[in-house]
Amino acid sequence: DIQMTQSPSSLSASVGDRVTITCRASQGISQYVNWYQQKPGKAPKLLIYAAFSLQTGVPSRFSGSGSGTDFTLTISSLQPEDSATYYCQQSYSTPTFGGGTKVEI
Amino acid sequence: EVQLLQSGGGLVQPGGSLRLSCAASGFTFSSYAMSWVRQAPGKGLEWVSTFSGSGSSTYYADSVKGRFTVSRDNSKNTLCLQMNSLRAEDTAVYYCVKSLVGETTTFDLWGQGTMVTVSS
Numbered sequence: 001d002i003q004m005t006q007s008p009s010s011l012s013a014s015v016g017d018r019v020t021i022t023c024r025a026s027q028g029i030s031q032y033v034n035w036y037q038q039k040p041g042k043a044p045k046l047l048i049y050a051a052f053s054l055q056t057g058v059p060s061r062f063s064g065s066g067s068g069t070d071f072t073l074t075i076s077s078l079q080p081e082d083s084a085t086y087y088c089q090q091s092y093s094t095p096t097f098g099g100g101t102k103v104e105i
Numbered sequence: 106e107v108q109l110l111q112s113g114g115g116l117v118q119p120g121g122s123l124r125l126s127c128a129a130s131g132f133t134f135s136s137y138a139m140s141w142v143r144q145a146p147g148k149g150l151e152w153v154s155t156f157s158g159s160g161s162s163t164y165y166a167d168s169v170k171g172r173f174t175v176s177r178d179n180s181k182n183t184l185c186l187q188m189n190s191l192r193a194e195d196t197a198v199y200y201c202v203k204s205l206v207g208e209t210t211t212f213d214l215w216g217q218g219t220m221v222t223v224s225s
Binding site for chain 2: 034036043044045046049050055087089091094095096097098099100
């Protein structure tokens with residue numbers, strides 16, 4: 001199975017900060033990466049699919065980039081409601097998820 | 106309204122069985138692959154199983170292969186997960202999820218989740 005390694009595992013930032021989360025795949029996966037946001041006690045929510053496509057209804061401060069093995073989720077201006085855990089996931093083969101990044105405000 | 110409504114779950118002894126159900130509404134159920142994803146307490150997400158939208162192909166994580174069976178009834182817009190020979194490590198919240206497009210494993214719609222606890 002393809003392993004997805006996320007970093008950092010947690011971070012603390014202030015409102016208005018630019019936040020970057022990275023995800024590295026154990027082998028090349030083209031752009032088959034998705035990003036999810038999960039708040040405590042809730043189901044995950046799809047933010048970004050196919051590396052950089054913004055899911056309908058997701059604020060434009062979220063963006064994704066990358067190809068091959070290295071991927072990035074960026075929040076351009078952190079908002080209080082962005083406090084959550086973020087997961088990357090590869091859909092190139094048998095789906096696997098990164099370990100998650102907890103973002104605290 | 107587009108939604109997935111889950112039922113089932115609960116407390117079961119090791120070696121026991123449990124059946125989860127997921128009722129879909131608001132979209133053409135038969136056009137999409139459907140999957141189960143689980144999350145152990147305080148842990149990350151783990152894909153469990155997928156049932157294709159077209160045809161009848163099924164896929165399983167190695168950790169559940171031979172013990173879990175996924176099924177779907179397109180006439181009733183329902184996805185099920187039959188879990189047998191349950192182990193303590195199967196304890197998790199189980200989510201029913203819909204694929205964004207066709208047979209992809211990009212998950213754009215999630216059920217509310219149902220807790221499965223395997224303990225004596």
